[in-house]
Amino acid sequence: MFHVKLPGHDAIARQADEHLVTHRVKLPRKVVERPIRQVVKRLAMALFVLAATAFIVWVDRDGYNDNAGDGVDFLDSLYYATVTLSTTGYGDITPVSDAARLTNIFVITPLRVLFLIILVGTTLEVLTERTREEWRLNRWRAALRDHTVVVGFGTKGRSAVQTVCATGLKKEQVVVVDPSAKAVDAATAEGYAGVIGDATRSDVLMRAEVHKARQIIIATQRDDTAVLVTLTARQLNRQAKIVAAVREEENAPLLKQSGADAVITSASAAGRLLGLSVLSPSAGMVMEDLIQQGSGLDIVERPVVKAEVGKGVRETDDLVVSVVRGHRVLGYDDPAIGKLQLTDRLITIVRVTPGTRVTPHSRPLPQD
Known part of the structure; x- marks a missing residue:
């Protein structure tokens, strides 16, 4: 099971994604209100339209006829507004004067349409959102090429992508792949595209468009996973530059045999920097400055x-x-x-x- 996401998303679609974690793409967008707040706002708008309609009918109550033979009071006006806006229309209260009929044509009918739009607005919004998201996804896939794929968005992956972005790479040209939904959420929040899934599977990497990537950064937590990801990525893309990180130095040759162009031993590199800092704190500061771009x-x-x-x-x-x-x-x-x-x-x-x-x-x- 895997899930493709791009930065930001509508709150309603986000709620649906919590239950459906496959074959989804999210593209950058502004953060919107929570679903509960949206429902409350629409309910308030519907009640306002209902009250406005009832008030209009009550003001012109003399132009309406009640089949029961009684006059039209405020309760009758509220009742008429309810059955009219809901398109029920029992016909027991009807406009009889020209003014009341004109009001129904030019005022109450538009209010009825507005009322129905408010009631079905959530459904329409979801359908519109899905269509828009599918269009944006297709456009994104068509435009994405020569990008950077980052496998693993932990400390190493985040630092790596921040470094390449500091040299001028646009965030739109970065796709993060990670099996953790929280990690991908963090990546999308920072403006990167994200794919939730196991990067050792070719179909997951294909959703990251790895076959069109220029460079691939592999920063997984396990060395054996890094080897499998490297093998899969190299099979899908023969020209991309692949840089991988491993914990144990003895696994570095295996990564190079798997197709990595460069292998960084994270534990040894950190240890050497620590040792250099002990021998010469100033030299350690210079080395840290050199590898920190920007x-x-x-x-x-x-x-x-x-x-x-x-x-x-x-x-x-x-x-x-x-x-x-x-x-x-x-x-x-x-x-x-x-x-x-x-x-x-x-x-x-x-x-x-x-x-x-x-x-x-x-x-x-x-x-x-």
Whole structure:
């Protein structure tokens, strides 16, 4: 069983989703009132229309005839308004004067229509909402491509998606997959699309449009789950860049054999950062600053520009720490680098100042 959701949703549809947790998609929308408040408001509106109609009839009571032979008092006016608005129409009280008949045509009939709309408004709203949601879902699927799929929205997944979004990725280009409904609710609340389900199943990943994704981040809680997700994702998308996190370092080679382009050992990485901070708190702070995108020092990858071709690493304006040449990552002091080539990519450290944003493949850019 799985459930596809996109950020935000109508409260009525939300209530239905609690019982039907399959094949549903939610797209961003404003938070609306609770269902109880909506019902109370519609009930109040219906009572107001009823009271207004009764008052109009009572004011023009001389233009109505009661078959019982008595005059039309306020109770008769309320009775007439009730049977008229509900389209029951017993016919025991009828308008006889021209003024009363004109009032029925131009005032009471529109009020009757309004009354019926209020009564069936909830049903109409649900039907309209489903149609609108289906249209938005189809439009979303048609437009979604080259996006980022994040499997697991725990601490690692949330931090990963915040980092890539800090480099310029739009939230509309992120789809979160998690078996926990609460985790996906948290993701949709932050503006990301979400799929509730087991990411080891290909049909769940297909609903996240993983076959059209540019990059896939796997941040599951279990290493064996990460391996299965990687295998499934790589089978569905041969070109996507897959980055996975594992707890145990001994499982990293298995992730790479399964198709991951890069594997991060979360426990070891945290331990090394702790050890570095013990040896040098300042160095630990610098490393933390480097991996936290969007402020202070950022480490980014960018292409070599034409003006840098033929120059040495130290002759560039940026602080280069590595050069990516083909499938090799060369340190800045590696003699094999020689002169920079147009096909090289540079891993540099830049300072991010307020009013700039840094993309992972470019120099810092001014904010729009």
